[in-house]
Amino acid sequence: MRIKIAFTLLALMWALLLTRVYYLSIKSNKYYEQIAEQNSIKSERIAPVRGQILDRNLQPLAVNDLGFSINVKPHIKKDAELNSYIEHIVSVFPELNATQLAKNYRRLDSPYHQDFVPVVEFLDYNKTLTRYAQLELNDAISVRATSKRLYPYGDLASHIIGYIGRANLKDIEENPTTKLTNYIGRAGIERFYNDDLQGIPGQRRTRVTALNQRVELVEQINPSSSDVILSIDLELQKYLLEAFGEQRAGAIVVMNAKNGEILAAASFPEYDLNPFVLGIPQKEWDELINDIDHPFTNKLVNALYPPGSVIKMTMGMAFFNSNLFDAYSPILCDAYFELGGRKFRNWTDKINYDMTIVEAIKTSCDTYFYRGAYHVGIDRITPVLERYGFGVRTGIDLPNE
Incomplete structure (x- = not known):
C-alpha cells in the first residue's frame, strides 16, 4: 500500500513538472521571445536641432552655432581619479577652470545614468577641432558634436526674437521633449513658437550584446523641426x-x-x-x-500706455455717433479744461476760440476733445474706441500681450 502511494505521488510530481515544462517551452514561448527581443534591442530618443528664426528675406535672426561638448565617464567615486581626467582636459584647454569642471561633474553624475557626464557644455568648433585628438585618446573622456543657440545681432529686436533658457523640472514635466534638448523658449518668438522650433524627437533602435555593445542598427527615425519666418525686415x-x-x-x-x-x-x-x-x-x-528703464518690459505688448493724439480721429467718430455733435458743431479750444479741481492742459496756450472737428484735428487741440468727451460720456465713447482697436488685444504672436 505504501509503495502505491509513493508511486502515485511520484507520478503526480512528474506530471506537474512536465506540465510546467510544456507551458514554459511551448505555450509561453512567444512571451519570453518578446522579452528576449526587448533585452537585445536598445531604443533611444534623438534630440531635435532647434529650428532657425529668419526675417522676411530669410536673413538669420536666431541660429545654431556648431561646437563640441566635453564629457567624462560616469560613476567616478575617487576624487584623485576624477582630478586626473580634469587636469588632462585643462592641460588641453588652459582657459577652463578645473574647480568648476569638477563641480559640474559631481552635480550631474548619477547612479541612474549610464551615459558620459558633460563637464563642458559648449566649446567653439574651430578652437576645439585642432585639439580634438588629444582628448579622444583618453577612453574616459568623450568629445561630442553639439550646438548652441546664437543670436547674430545680439540685442537687435531682442523683444521680438526672445531667447531660450535651460529647462527646469516643471518644463520637463509639461514638455517631455525638453528633457532631450535641455532648453525651452523663455520670451518672444522663441517662446510663442517653441513647439515648432523645438521640433519632434527621433528614435534609434540598435541590437546590442549582453555587455551593451552595439551590434547593428535596426531602425532610425530622424528628428525634425521647423524654421519660423517673420514678417520683420x-x-x-x-x-x-x-x-x-x-x-x-x-x-x-x-x-x-x-x-x-x-x-x-x-x-x-x-x-x-x-x-x-x-x-x-x-x-x-x-x-x-535694476535698470530704471526696464529693459525686460516689452513695451510693445506688455504694458498699457495713453494712445496720444492718434485717438482724436476716433474720438471725433464717437462724437458724431452720439448725435450730440456733428462735423460743424463748434467746441471751445483754449489753454486748459478744468474738471474736479484739476486742470487738463492743451499742448499750447496760444489758442482760445470755438472750432470744428476739422480744425481741432489740424491743430491737434486737446481741450476740444476733453470738452467733447465730457458731454458725450464714456459709455458712448467706449464702444467706438473698441471697434477701432483701442483697449483691445491685437492677437499678435508674442507672449503676454
Missing part, C-alpha cells in the same frame, strides 16, 4: 535702432497698413540675448533688473 529693424538714437526708453512699430504685417518693431532699451542661453552671470542679471 532686418534692414528696417536696424534703421529703427539708428532712428531711436540716444533716447533711453520707448517703442517703435512699423506696420504695413494694407495687410497688418509688422515690418519692424522695437522696444527700448534692448538687451543682448546671447548670455541667457548658457546662463547669465549674476552681476549682469542684477544690472538688467
